[in-house]
Amino acid sequence: MELIKVIEQHAPFVALIQLNRPKELNAINRQLMEELRDTLLHLDKNDNVRVIILTGNDQAFAAGADIKQMADKSAIDMVMVDQFSTWDQIRKTKKPIIAAVSGFALGGGCELAMTCDMIIASETAKFGQPEIKLGTIPGAGGTQRLTKAIGKVKAMELILTGRFISAEEALSDGLVNKVVPIEMYLFEATQLAKEIAQMSPVAVQLAKEAVNRSFETVLDEGLAFERKNFYLTFASEDQKEGMKAFIEKRKPEYKGK
Numbered sequence: 455m456e457l458i459k460v461i462e463q464h465a466p467f468v469a470l471i472q473l474n475r476p477k478e479l480n481a482i483n484r485q486l487m488e489e490l491r492d493t494l495l496h497l498d499k500n501d502n503v504r505v506i507i508l509t510g511n512d513q514a515f516a517a518g519a520d521i522k523q524m525a526d527k528s529a530i531d532m533v534m535v536d537q538f539s540t541w542d543q544i545r546k547t548k549k550p551i552i553a554a555v556s557g558f559a560l561g562g563g564c565e566l567a568m569t570c571d572m573i574i575a576s577e578t579a580k581f582g583q584p585e586i587k588l589g590t591i592p593g594a595g596g597t598q599r600l601t602k603a604i605g606k607v608k609a610m611e612l613i614l615t616g617r618f619i620s621a622e623e624a625l626s627d628g629l630v631n632k633v634v635p636i637e638m639y640l641f642e643a644t645q646l647a648k649e650i651a652q653m654s655p656v657a658v659q660l661a662k663e664a665v666n667r668s669f670e671t672v673l674d675e676g677l678a679f680e681r682k683n684f685y686l687t688f689a690s691e692d693q694k695e696g697m698k699a700f701i702e703k704r705k706p707e708y709k710g711k
């Protein structure tokens with residue numbers, strides 16, 4: 455089964471990518487990320503595409519990395535598989551990517567939205583980094599990008615408590631560009647994409663590169679640090695317990711080991 459759907463000409467010069475694991479609330483497994491990486495590589499080379507929209511469905515943009523796929527992994531498995539190498543393609547994509555978010559954008563889902571260049575949210579969107587409740591930490595940029603987006607004290611609170619924030623709170627925190635009623639989020643993202651698609655693709659690419667450069671030199675270091683610490687949590691009993699408890703639908707009991 456294909457875990458993403460692609461419409462190359464969703465609007466003139468605008469491509470649409472839809473995450474397609476609805477039953478699992480678009481939980482991000484390796485196959486989905488590999489398909490996303492390949493699609494982005496392909497669209498980046500297509501002259502008929504100038505802007506890319508990434509979306510999920512009304513219920514979920516993505517509820518995080520696939521806990522069932524990760525639960526039993528050792529720290530060494532995590533380092534060797536290095537699932538995040540597929541994530542690097544998102545930020546290497548030269549064309550702008552707009553995340554159109556409705557419902558859950560949690561953990562890896564929130565990180566995926568933040569890796570995009572702009573975020574249009576529906577009123578139902580919920581953002582959060584709940585990894586701490588699973589005995590682990592964000593691993594695909596959450597500690598870095600959330601902090602840069604909403605500031606240290608608020609990011610610290612959300613990452614240490616795992617609390618979700620509403621679309622309205624995300625807007626006032628500066629995490630998203632705009633919040634619209636649920637029937638409008640894809641339309642609104644498409645309007646924004648069409649506006650950008652009318653500009654010089656060369657200037658758009660160079661402008662995107664320059665904006666990203668404003669924080670990426672230090673981001674690189676931060677991402678590498680976070681990635682190692684995320685993998686390291688897989689050496690703890692608490693991560694095993696946290697993920698097992700999620701799968702067994704019960705409360706985790708942490709021992710600090």
Ligand code: HXC
Pocket residue numbers: 477478479481482517518519520521522558560561562563565584585588591592593594
């Ligand atoms: C695997 C997931 C999942 C996930 C949901 N599902 N999120 N499966 N990985 N991240 C599955 C559920 O197991 C369930 O399948 C189905 O999707 C519907 O979910 P429910 O829990 O029944 O729905 P609901 O009661 O509405 O609750 C929604 C929810 C909850 C609040 C979003 O599902 C939830 O807390 N999900 C986990 C969120 C999370 O912790 N994300 C961070 C993951 S770690 P079954 O078959 O059981 O019915 C992470 C690390 C990032 O992202 C590292 C970098 C990539």
